[in-house]
Each structure stands twice: as structure tokens, then as C-alpha cells.
Amino acid sequence: MEDTVLEDIEIASPSMVKQAARDFAAALAETPQFKAFEQAAYAFRQNQAAQLALQAYQQKQQSLRALLMLNALSAEQHDELERLESAFITQPVVQKYFTAQAELATLCQALGDALSESIGLNYAAACGVSCCG
């Protein structure tokens, strides 16, 4: 390996960079998008109907996992799963949560793009995030 010359260069220590990261997180936490997301997430967690609808949908999905992977659901099973999904996502509190999540994602993407462009690395990809998070 070749040695890198770092003399004459002002280096930011890891603790300085981490402080800048914490300041960045604090600024993001103060944005209307983040506050709206937190409120929507709280309302969603507290809403019993939404939680029960989510549970019912997830349980059905889990029970059909093998068939789903094989794309081998019967028409009835498919309809039942769609009905449960719809019962979940049409809950007003869930819709509010998804909207707030999308708005926060738009802001985070703009910030991620600014970071990526400046540092020469794709921020999300470098942090090991795939399409499924």
C-alpha cells in the first residue's frame, strides 16, 4: 500500500464529524416533514383499528407465504389477501402515515442526493441500503 501524505491538511477528527452528523440529525428532526411523520407514526401506533387491520393482513400474508412465493394463490386466497390489505391501507390513520412517510422520504432523498454529489459516493448504497431498506 502507498502511504498517504496528510501533513499540511486540516483533518476533521471523527468526533468533529460525528458532532456535525448529530447537528444534521437535530436540524432534520426540527423540519415540518419529520415532525409530521413522528405524529403520524404515533397516531398509527395508538390506533387500535389500524393495528388490528395490520395484524390481520400480516397473519394472512404469513400463512400464505409459501404459496405467494410460488405465485400459486387461488382466486379466493388472492381476493381475501387483497381485501385485508385494502382494509388496512384505507384506514385514514394509515393513509396519513404513508403520506407523511413519503414526504419525509422526499426530503431525505434531497439531502442524500446533496451528500452523494458532494462526497462522490452514493450515500444510500454505500450505507448498505437495498431497495427493501
Added chain:
Amino acid sequence: MQTVLNPSMQEAADALIGNLLASEAFVRCQQAHARLNEDRQAHTLLEQLSQAQADLRKKQANSGVIQTEIDNLRTLQEQVQHNNVIMTYAQTQQEAVNFLREINDEISQLLGINFASFANHTTC
């Protein structure tokens, strides 16, 4: 549509970028990248490797790979692995990525969400 950042968010983002670029991991990576750009031999080697990989992929799809092409690819891979300039760049880039992950953890811990997941454009 372009997202407009409020002044304090913009300031915090600029400060984070400035600090990241001035961190040891990123400075080393930038220096190694500059050396790679200046090194004609290293550049040629990477281009040859990339071309050989693309050719092999194409031939694999057509089931027409011959042993000499596989040997040629292995030779190029070995040359790359013995090239100081290329390997220094690869190593410093990995160190920069590791440091970036630490920074993302710091941000995410405070927010209670994985910031990088929210910053990701790709969806399933």
C-alpha cells in the same frame, strides 16, 4: 420537483459535507483517487479488466467461452491485485464507506429511523 431546504437544514447539510470531506478517511480516498487518475498504467489495466469481464459475460450468455479468455481474465485480475495504486484506492474507498456507515448510524440513532433507507430512491 426540487425540494427546497430551509436555511438551518441547508447549513447543517453543508457542515456535514464539509466535515466528511475533511475527515481522514475521505482525504485518503480523494488522494488515492487523484493518484489513480494520474496513473496511466493503472487506468489501462482497469479498462482492460472491465473489457475482459464484459466480453466474457457476453460470451457466457452465448455459451462460447474459451479457456484462454478465462486465463486472460485471471491474469488481469492478478495484475490488478498487485497494482499498488489501484489497491490503495480500493482500500481507501472501503474505509470511506465504513466511516460513512458510522456517520449514518449516528444520524439514525438520534432520529429513530434509518436515514439512509429514507434517502434511498429505489423501491422494490
